[in-house]
Amino acid sequence: MRLRHRSIGIVQHESHTPASDLALVRRAARFMAIRASLALALVLFVVGIVVYIVDARAQNRQMTAELQRVASIADDADDAPPDMELAIRTRSGKVSHSDGGLPGVALLSGPTGFSNLDTEGRRYRTLVVDRPSARIVAMMDLAPYHAARDRLLLSLAVAELAGIAASGAAVVLFTRRSVQPLVQALALQRRFVADASHELRAPLTVLFTRVQLLAHRVDPALRGEVDAVVADTRALGEIVGDLLASATMTARRPASERVDMSAIAESVCASMAPFAESQGVTLRNQLENGDTAAEFEVTGSETALRRALTSLIDNALGHEHPGGTVDVTTSRNDSAVSFVVKDNGVGIDPETMSTLFTRFSPGTKHTANGRESHGIGLALVREIAQAHGGDVTVASEPGDGAVFTFAVPRSA
Structure with missing residues (x-):
């Protein structure tokens, strides 16, 4: 067996902060914050849609009930409630209407029931009913309801944006605090591997050199055992070298x-x-x-x-x-x-x-x-x-x- 004097090559150790570990953890934290914010945004969006649908149905029920009430008790077109108009045709054929109820006169000749009417830039929900004394057309201006829905949509949008912003900030803050111990643990682990490997380099090099020198002087009968010690020492040095190289390569750029x-x-x-x-x-x-x-x-x-x-x-x-x-x-x-x-x-x-x-x-x-x-x-x-x-x-x-x-x- 031909032996040679060779030091156990290990990359030079430097004290360093594991910036890549910190960057990796922070990137993961940002990713988690973004996912949490998107999830919350989806939840708020769904909640907003549900609230809007519920409010719209409640308004429709309210309008229906109000039109039915007014149509059942109205006996004079001049008594129209706020945001409503009336048109009335008595059994004798006399037609009367409130100040803004002229568009409803045409409905007196149409079928009974609910309908929508667009006229002069305004939109009405209408109800035509027959009573023993007259035919009644009750018209409800939808502008106040549309304005209320617009305010609701704006409020939901503002609340959703504020909720996303607040949750994002809270998630980021919480994530940073929760991952900080992980960053410190990774730093300590990598520093320990690097420091331990670096400190083992010198004694391993000396040991390897002494074993090689001993191999030249040992009794031939023991040469096999000494060769095995040389191989084991070399393998141990390579493991230490790999550990140190791995610690330094993953912690900083070459x-x-x-x-x-x-x-x-x-x-x-x-x-x-x-x-x-x-x-x-x-x-x-x-x-x-x-x-x-x-x-x-x-x-x-x-x-x-x-x-x-x-x-x-x-x-x-x-x-x-x-x-x-x-x-x-x-x-x-x-x-x-x-x-x-x-x-x-x-x-x-x-x-x-x-x-x-x-x-x-x-x-x-x-x-x-x-x-x-x-x-x-x-x-x-x-x-x-x-x-x-x-x-x-x-x-x-x-x-x-x-x-x-x-x-x-x-x-x-």
């Missing part, structure tokens, strides 16, 4: 620096080649569709991009059989630069594909060497890609290897 992805690929492949060799796997690196470093430049964080490629290669090595090959190709087109990591290992079954990039979704049974997976590395790779405005995709068939494509936009 650094905006021009990065040569071809140089990253060359450096990472050179660093991981001895480990690949210890697994019996050949690690190959190549460029495609470009000759100069400028053609492979992107804007982002070199540390994060290096971490993403390291995770992809480590994942490929975990799935490749001894004697196999892992190919890393850095390619570019007019809009993006990509890391393409291809292995010919055990592949990925369709059930695992759906949760491949889900955090804490391990896939131990799909590795070639039985190495335990913690479900962090690939989730972190996607977070890094999306933080850089790109994405990561995978194509695989069970037993036929996998191809991961990590693409981010090229620098302008």
